[in-house]
Amino acid sequence: MTARAVLQQADITRALTRIAHEILEQNRGIDGLVLLGIPTRGVELAERIAGLLTSFAAAENPGWTCPVGSLDVTMYRDDLGRNPVRSTAPTRLPAEGIDGKTVVLVDDVLYSGRTIRAALDALADHGRPAAVRLAVLVDRGHRELPIRPDYVGKNLPSAASERVNVRLTGTDGIEAVTIEDGGSAA
Amino acid sequence: MTAYLITGAALADGRTVDLVLDGGIVAEVGTGLSRAGATRIDADGLLALPGLVDLHTHLREPGGEGSETVLTGSRAAAAGGYTAVSAMANTSPVADTASVVEQVQALGEAAGYVTVRPIGAVTKGLGGEQLADIGAMARSRARVRMFSDDGFCVADPLLMRRALEYIRGFGGVLAQHAQEPRLTIGAQLNEGPTSAELGLAGWPAVAEEAIIARDVLLAQHTGARLHVCHLSTAGSVELVRWAKSRGIAVTAEVTPHHLLLTDRLAEGYDARYKVNPPLRSDADVEAVRAGLADGTIDVVATDHAPHPADSKTAEWSEAANGMVGLESALSVVHEAMVETGLLDWAGVERVMSAAPARIGGISGHGEAIAAGSSPEIVLYDPSARSDFAAEHLAGRSRNSPYLGRRLPGRVVAVFHEGRPTVLDGAVTPQEALRA
Amino acid sequence: MKHLLSTRDLDRDTAVRILDTAEDMAATQQREVKKLPTLRGKTVVNLFLEDSTRTRISFEAAAKRLSADVINFAAKGSSVSKGESLQDTAQTLEAIGADGIVLRHWASGGPAVLARSGWIASSVVNAGDGTHEHPTQALLDAFTLRRRLHGEASRGRDLDGVSVLIVGDILHSRVARSNVWLLTTLGARVTLVGPPTLLPHGIADWPVTALHDLDAAIADTDPDAVMMLRVQRERMNEAFFPSAREYSAGWGLTVARFAALPERTVVMHPGPMNRGFEISSAAADSPRSTVLEQVANGVSVRMAALYLTLAGGAE
Numbered sequence: 038m039t040a041r042a043v044l045q046q047a048d049i050t051r052a053l054t055r056i057a058h059e060i061l062e063q064n065r066g067i068d069g070l071v072l073l074g075i076p077t078r079g080v081e082l083a084e085r086i087a088g089l090l091t092s093f094a095a096a097e098n099p100g101w102t103c104p105v106g107s108l109d110v111t112m113y114r115d116d117l118g119r120n121p122v123r124s125t126a127p128t129r130l131p132a133e134g135i136d137g138k139t140v141v142l143v144d145d146v147l148y149s150g151r152t153i154r155a156a157l158d159a160l161a162d163h164g165r166p167a168a169v170r171l172a173v174l175v176d177r178g179h180r181e182l183p184i185r186p187d188y189v190g191k192n193l194p195s196a197a198s199e200r201v202n203v204r205l206t207g208t209d210g211i212e213a214v215t216i217e218d219g220g221s222a223a
Numbered sequence: 224m225t226a227y228l229i230t231g232a233a234l235a236d237g238r239t240v241d242l243v244l245d246g247g248i249v250a251e252v253g254t255g256l257s258r259a260g261a262t263r264i265d266a267d268g269l270l271a272l273p274g275l276v277d278l279h280t281h282l283r284e285p286g287g288e289g290s291e292t293v294l295t296g297s298r299a300a301a302a303g304g305y306t307a308v309s310a311m312a313n314t315s316p317v318a319d320t321a322s323v324v325e326q327v328q329a330l331g332e333a334a335g336y337v338t339v340r341p342i343g344a345v346t347k348g349l350g351g352e353q354l355a356d357i358g359a360m361a362r363s364r365a366r367v368r369m370f371s372d373d374g375f376c377v378a379d380p381l382l383m384r385r386a387l388e389y390i391r392g393f394g395g396v397l398a399q400h401a402q403e404p405r406l407t408i409g410a411q412l413n414e415g416p417t418s419a420e421l422g423l424a425g426w427p428a429v430a431e432e433a434i435i436a437r438d439v440l441l442a443q444h445t446g447a448r449l450h451v452c453h454l455s456t457a458g459s460v461e462l463v464r465w466a467k468s469r470g471i472a473v474t475a476e477v478t479p480h481h482l483l484l485t486d487r488l489a490e491g492y493d494a495r496y497k498v499n500p501p502l503r504s505d506a507d508v509e510a511v512r513a514g515l516a517d518g519t520i521d522v523v524a525t526d527h528a529p530h531p532a533d534s535k536t537a538e539w540s541e542a543a544n545g546m547v548g549l550e551s552a553l554s555v556v557h558e559a560m561v562e563t564g565l566l567d568w569a570g571v572e573r574v575m576s577a578a579p580a581r582i583g584g585i586s587g588h589g590e591a592i593a594a595g596s597s598p599e600i601v602l603y604d605p606s607a608r609s610d611f612a613a614e615h616l617a618g619r620s621r622n623s624p625y626l627g628r629r630l631p632g633r634v635v636a637v638f639h640e641g642r643p644t645v646l647d648g649a650v651t652p653q654e655a656l657r658a
Numbered sequence: 659m660k661h662l663l664s665t666r667d668l669d670r671d672t673a674v675r676i677l678d679t680a681e682d683m684a685a686t687q688q689r690e691v692k693k694l695p696t697l698r699g700k701t702v703v704n705l706f707l708e709d710s711t712r713t714r715i716s717f718e719a720a721a722k723r724l725s726a727d728v729i730n731f732a733a734k735g736s737s738v739s740k741g742e743s744l745q746d747t748a749q750t751l752e753a754i755g756a757d758g759i760v761l762r763h764w765a766s767g768g769p770a771v772l773a774r775s776g777w778i779a780s781s782v783v784n785a786g787d788g789t790h791e792h793p794t795q796a797l798l799d800a801f802t803l804r805r806r807l808h809g810e811a812s813r814g815r816d817l818d819g820v821s822v823l824i825v826g827d828i829l830h831s832r833v834a835r836s837n838v839w840l841l842t843t844l845g846a847r848v849t850l851v852g853p854p855t856l857l858p859h860g861i862a863d864w865p866v867t868a869l870h871d872l873d874a875a876i877a878d879t880d881p882d883a884v885m886m887l888r889v890q891r892e893r894m895n896e897a898f899f900p901s902a903r904e905y906s907a908g909w910g911l912t913v914a915r916f917a918a919l920p921e922r923t924v925v926m927h928p929g930p931m932n933r934g935f936e937i938s939s940a941a942a943d944s945p946r947s948t949v950l951e952q953v954a955n956g957v958s959v960r961m962a963a964l965y966l967t968l969a970g971g972a973e
Binding site for chain 3: 411414415416417418419420421422423424425427491492494533536537538539540541
Binding site: 109112123124126127128 | 659675678679681682683685686689691693694695696724813965966969970971
């Protein structure tokens with residue numbers, strides 16, 4: 038099996054920067070923004086985007102820090118019975134909560150859309166945001182639900198048999214997005 | 224009656240001989256024998272031992288026919304190489320009268336596979352309070368010589384003293400189930416690390432040893448014969464050794480399972496390993512093996528205890544005590560004693576045939592194979608080895624702790640009263656037995 | 659994890675994983691919406707062959723918070739306790755559609771027998787068996803202790819170096835057995851204290867120290883936690899100790915003994931308590947008592963146990 042790099046570290050940084058700009062643009066500023074990463078790698082991505090947003094907004098909003106947290110969706114998944122039991126992860130919401138906020142969900146790879154479906158359910162149990170947006174580093178297609186991302190780092194058309202791996206410095210020590218053929222990679 | 228010519232069998236003393244069984248005796252022992260009209264059995268590579276004798280068998284009839292009958296238990300005995308068994312008294316009704324022991328004896332004769340010698344109860348209904356009809360049983364057609372409340376201990380020291388004295392008057396022996404009842408209330412498993420971990424009430428070694436210590440002193444005081452059933456602890460071996468050194472008339476038995484298995488097998492709460500007295504520690508296994516090897520323990524007795532399947536799949540504390548053992552006994556002794564070098568085959572002959580026949584007063588059994596001896600013979604293949612399986616069980620119940628375990632040896636043929644009860648490893652159908 | 663039968667067969671990583679999952683479950687219990695959809699469509703049967711309202715309610719709350727359907731089957735003294743076999747009962751419950759059986763059994767090993775029997779495909783969670791184990795109780799004890807010691811930073815941590823005294827009727831206690839294995843697996847130093855009559859015979863190889871003098875044990879082990887076990891007064895009729903008064907004087911957490919404990923020592927009790935016998939009210943009601951936290955944490959730990967045994971598919 039061969040692994041092919043599709044994004045290097047610099048590409049990832051560039052993609053996150055662009056996403057941060059797009060968020061500010063669409064939101065017309067920082068009002069009510071909350072970023073929630075979906076464990077595991079969505080959390081690191083959310084924190085990095087939040088850091089970028091904080092620095093981009095610093096000129097006009099000194100002292101503002103972009104609220105960021107994590108949203109574990111494990112207990113809302115619809116495929117629990119199809120796999121060995123998954124470990125849960127902590128959910129950490131920013132102190133200001135999510136009611137009336139614009140929540141940007143952040144994940145590494147968008148595929149079937151089922152994780153995001155679970156995230157929307159989980160979110161509803163935590164409160165009532167004014168709007169929910171979705172940012173992903175990679176959109177590889179093959180949606181099974183009517184879900185689309187608002188911010189995409191890279192569109193990556195792939196075959197269902199291929200496997201997309203995201204590695205991030207904070208989680209994995211190295212940083213790259215690779216694609217492998219042949220189904221059963223671990 | 225058909226004559227049999229068995230050729231090339233090894234005796235326990237190492238000689239390889241031909242045997243002729245004819246006219247109700249071993250007619251000839253020698254080499255190069257022939258006999259016109261005899262059925263020839265090739266025993267090349269097989270060991271010939273006198274038929275095994277069990278002093279401790281639960282045949283369950285009358286009353287427990289769902290688990291075993293005298294007929295099915297006799298078949299199990301034959302399959303294991305036995306030609307005589309002593310039937311324990313804890314039936315329903317209890318074998319505490321002449322009529323019950325005569326009934327069991329008659330059922331044994333009708334079955335025809337082995338000599339069945341009833342054991343009489345010591346106390347009425349095994350109640351531990353009043354002596355059973357000991358004299359009537361001794362004088363009955365069953366000529367009972369061994370008495371036991373097995374399943375229960377004769378715990379009252381005064382009653383035990385009287386029973387020893389009374390039985391002595393009939394030349395009998397009292398076989399004691401040594402278990403101090405107050406020390407074993409609710410007891411489930413040998414008291415030790417495994418019982419502590421599993422949270423099962425402990426059955427301490429001292430509960431057996433305290434009774435044996437008392438009983439050997441009572442035997443000394445009364446001059447009576449005491450037989451210790453299913454001795455299971457290192458301390459018990461020491462006590463019997465001490466008593467014998469003092470000249471006290473005590474004999475003792477150990478079961479095959481106490482020679483091979485330990486309490487750690489209870490770890491999964493699999494009640495196939497639940498038995499009374501319980502499986503003990505490695506040190507106890509080592510001690511009872513040594514005791515059997517040096518003659519402190521006289522005999523191996525099976526404590527064959529059939530139970531229906533559902534009484535063994537229950538929760539441990541609800542499950543029945545006991546294991547079937549007749550069919551596997553010789554293989555287990557082979558593994559525990561012969562393969563370890565503790566006993567040779569002459570020793571096996573002593574502890575599984577000669578000594579039990581002597582202690583139980585079972586005439587016509589346990590005689591060394593020689594011209595003129597009783598035609599009670601087992602042919603055993605010591606080189607065989609197989610996974611012990613349900614098809615090896617010939618009785619009515621399946622509660623063997625050895626199922627799935629690899630065991631050495633195989634009983635190939637058994638002769639009782641000169642007739643084959645087992646041939647080629649298969650138990651003879653009853654119709655053929657009578658023919 | 660197909661079954662949860664004992665803490666004896668949990669390794670450190672599995673134990674920490676259960677505690678961490680319980681942390682995540684506990685977090686959901688702080689929300690306005692406490693219910694999770696996780697076990698929707700699954701059926702959990704609480705099969706209680708021995709009375710324990712507290713444990714049954716805790717498991718019931720846990721299952722319901724995870725959206726499982728719950729059937730309570732209490733059968734103390736009914737046909738199940740003697741005539742009807744465990745096999746028949748379990749097979750009946752599975753025919754009704756049970757995915758998981760939470761089994762409280764008066765016999766040691768009842769859950770183990772059910773789990774390995776082949777009678778059923780359901781998961782089995784041991785809710786206390788005889789005098790053997792009570793694994794979810796020990797897990798909630800460890801969870802409570804870890805939170806007291808590490809607070810928000812509990813995730814991923816064990817109890818390395820923590821000193822715990824377990825005091826009382828060890829012999830008849832499934833809580834003590836489960837805690838011995840779990841706490842030591844998590845790295846704690848465990849000391850058992852009780853009269854010799856109430857310590858099991860054959861524990862020389864257990865990874866614990868067994869002592870008889872409670873005051874000396876407190877002085878020597880500098881405990882982070884003292885776990886008082888419930889002691890049945892009736893034991894004195896079986897000659898385990900002479901009188902309730904003498905027991906209390908020797909092994910109770912009296913007012914004076916509580917006052918003499920190190921400042922940081924927490925007081926634990928699995929409940930229900932015999933106040934004034936094995937534990938004084940001063941100790942039970944103090945801020946250092948974790949008794950009510952233990953109850954609350956019980957639901958989170960049992961949610962974790964049900965999640966880990968029931969949510970996954972084939973491994």
